[in-house]
Amino acid sequence: MSHHIIQADNLKYTYPDGRQALNGVTFKILHGESVGIVGANGAGKSTLLMHLVGVLFPDEGEVRIGEVPVIKKTLPVIRQSVGMVFQDPDDQLFMTTVYDDVAFGPRNYKLPEEEVDKRVKSSLETVGILHLMDRPPYKLSGGEKRAAAIATVLAMNPDILVMDEPSSALDPKSRRRLITLLQRFAHTKIIATHDLDMVLELCERTIILKDGKVITDGPTVEILANEELMEKCGLEMPLGLQNCPVCGAKKAT
Amino acid sequence: MSNMIASLYNIRLLDELAEKTTIIHNLHPLVKVLTTCLYLIITVSFNKYELSGLLPLFFYPVIVMALADIPVVPLLKRMIVVSPFIIGIGLFNPLFDHDPVVILPWMQISGGWISFFSILTKGVLTILAALLLIATTGMTRIAAALGMMRIPKVFILQLILTYRYISVLIEEVGRTVRAYSLRSRGEKGIRFSDWGSLTGQLLIRTLERAQRVYYSMCCRGFTGEYNAGSEKRIRTGDILYFAGWSLYFVVVRYFNIPATIGSLITGVGR
């Protein structure tokens, strides 16, 4: 479906306090692509993602999902096809039980209750926290909250998955499970993260942001292996591409 | 200080209690909302010198509390938080209203004190009823019930979001206070000079957080209508519950039961 193309055209955004967070961002993401968005703290990653789901609107430029521009009027359509995992899971969990929280989205679309139940259980299963179903979300650990937040989005069956630092606060096993899960998710994925090793595994394409601008956009392996470029953007090569720190063996290429 | 944070975190207690599954919890939310409304109306409709007539109304919260297995102490603690307001409202009555009222043939007190205690009792009863409604139903189901009563969506939305905002606010207070106390070398409380910046910070942070919560609700298709999932049907038990309490409230309103019993006893004794 041409539906899932995401196009950002010269996006500019200035926060109300005068801080210019996006300064002309342009890219086009095709259906089924999986793109990592990396950059130092404050580079504008979160701000960019907020534009993709219509939480923020650009001062200049435009975002299009398929043929549909992201504007106030099209939000119901946009939000049905784009699911976003926020940087802070506390922002995403507001109900009294994990179950209700995950069911919140499907219920808003007036699905029959059996369907809601099925979706909730399968998304909780996928992120591996089905046993926490009846717990209040604010009593979970950071990683469990993260998993619950991801489940809330999966339950919406989005065509495009937008995630802001999904692997932060996850233990190695949960992180691995998340990566496997995302690998299975065949739709378009956009992942802003500092976990470059995850980008290396998950995303064939990487966009580097710096000071609200796209510095490079291209194949992940090339970009992340470019030591000079990475240094310039305040980043570091992923461990997977560095020489072995213990035995000094050369990296695999 | 950690004590304070712990008790702040308890704000969600009512939500947790609402997830129980006792007889009262299983009643249809609409019935509970209606019963509570009627109770509130009846309670405040007593005139300000009728103190004894109010007493039988204590039955309702006591019975609901017992049946719904709601712990008494946390609920009373929440009452204490609001009691200064009630006392503040009633405080001037004893000062201005000196008309003597005969309670018993050998005892008189001023009308001001009677009305003060009547305001206090009404306050306690109404707040208790409201807290019990939340603790046995949960805010989201109350909202759904209000929707069934055709209350405009704007008001319901206002209610849910305000309720959410309170817990967001209190959690932020908890975090800020903890961060402050960890860096203030064991001082008790918060230094006066820091109050301004702390409260300003809090306001901004909670507003931003509330806004992000709202965004994430919108991202999941929230359009102002809250959908609580499986709608229960009203059963005979629900109707009986409402009818039973309504009858009781009306009887209490029109017959002063303690006075009647009292006069019966004194009549017999004479």
Ligand SMILES: Nc1ncnc2c1ncn2[C@@H]1O[C@H](COP(=O)(O)OP(=O)(O)OP(=O)(O)O)[C@@H](O)[C@H]1O
């Ligand atoms: N609510 C806000 N008001 C004003 N300025 C903001 C706001 N949020 C972010 N900024 C500023 O906008 C810039 C981009 O922030 P953004 O959150 O997009 O960064 P980020 O790339 O997600 O960083 P991180 O990796 O730390 O999450 C930063 O310089 C930040 O200071």
Ligand SMILES: [Mg+2]
């Ligand atoms: Mg960010």
